[in-house]
Amino acid sequence: MKISSGDFRVHEGVAVxxxxxPTITTPVYKSKDQYHVMLAEHIGQLSALQSVLYADNxxxxxxxxxxxxxxxxDGVIKHVMSGINPQGCQVFSFKHPSAEELQHDFLWRTTRSLPERGRIGIFNRSYYEEVLILRVHPxxxxxxxxxxEAGAGESIWQGRYRSINDLESHLHRNDTRIVKFFLHLSKEEQRKRFLARIDDPDKNWKFSTADVEERKFWPQYMAAYGHCLSATSTRYAPWYVVPADDKExxxxxxxxxxxxxxxKLNLRYPAASTDRRDELSEIRAQLDGEQAR
Structure with a gap:
């Protein structure tokens, strides 16, 4: 089965x-062995592209x-990005804001962690928490x-969507490309994964009672995500809703x-100038001369 990115993209202006x-779709692999082969191929291609991204700068x-x-x-980031050179990739996880972060606007703490040119940045959660968990728990x-003046009621969310879109538009104009993934899990599959974490001693650390408490707000979270995806999926920073009941x-x-x-970036290794090629030729001649002596 060929994957079409457009099948999962939230198009601009569409109400979600x-x-x-769907939280599950027809698998793109026919067996576990084929899954491992496909993932390895993707990791190899991604590693090669990341090297060019770094050099292209x-x-x-x-x-x-x-x-x-x-x-x-965590599993997606761990498996998909496993072939990336750590020098060219930065991963940031955003938990509850610190006292210092609360003294700034809601975009400040994540903006400090944006990737440099030539690098891939990964946000495991992000500034979007400010229009998701806060919308469920105002x-x-x-x-x-x-x-x-910061707003109240519905106006505060509309203001924050606008701030997010303005930031992402600014970043796109300045050559940061943004792609956003919502891993769409069913409530039943979440229940099964919670039980697996409880039953496996090695996974107990992943589970907390707060996770179960948040399940009680499932409809509110789905509504908050729907509003967010509708308001902030744009041509320059699209959202993709990925069915997540099947991890692989x-x-x-x-x-x-x-x-x-x-x-789509048409990446390429920088071409050497004439002066640079002449310089390299001279260096090569020196090195060849060392071998001759």
Whole structure:
């Protein structure tokens, strides 16, 4: 089965009802062995493209991952990006904001971690938490010390969507390419993964009672994600809704979208100037001369 990135893309201006988006789809692999072969091929291609991205040094690339708990963000990042040179990739996970971060606007802490030209940046959660978890739990806003002018009710979310779109538009104009993934997990599959974490002593550390508490707000989270995806999926910074009930399938889909994104940049190794080629010829002659002596 050939993967078409467009099948998972949220097109600009489309209202998203996540109840209508699948959490599972026909697998792109026919067996576990084929899955491993496909993933290895994607990792090899990604490694080669990342090397050219680094040498080309014209673009920065930012991949953002958002999902409900146990949807597999860590696994996708670990498996898909396993072939990347650590010098050319930066991964940041954003938890609860610190006291210092709360003294700044909601985009400040993540903006400091944006990738440099020639590098891939990965946000495991991001500034989007500020229009997701806070929309489900608006009482958290009281701890951000916002003024009345910052907005209230629905207006604050519209203002934040605008700020996010303005930031991503600015970054695109300045050669940072942004692609955003929502790993779409079903509530039933989350229940199964939570039980697996409880039953496996080696995975107990991944589970907390807070995860179960958040399950009670599942409809509110789906609504918040729907509003967010609808308002912030743009031509220059699209969202992709990836069915995540099948972890392996999600990894193949994500890796293909990443490959498609990098391929569109028409990356190339810098061509040596005439002066540079002459310089290299002289150095080569010196090195050949050492061998002759």
């Amino acid at each position: 009802d996540l109840n209508r988006w 014209r673009y920065a690339v930012l991949f953002i991952f958002q999902a409900m708990d146990a949807a597999g963000k 009482e958290i806003l009281r701890g951000e010390g916002l003024s009345d 399938n999600a990894r193949i889909i994500v890796s293909q979208i990443i490959l498609d994104t990098l391929a």
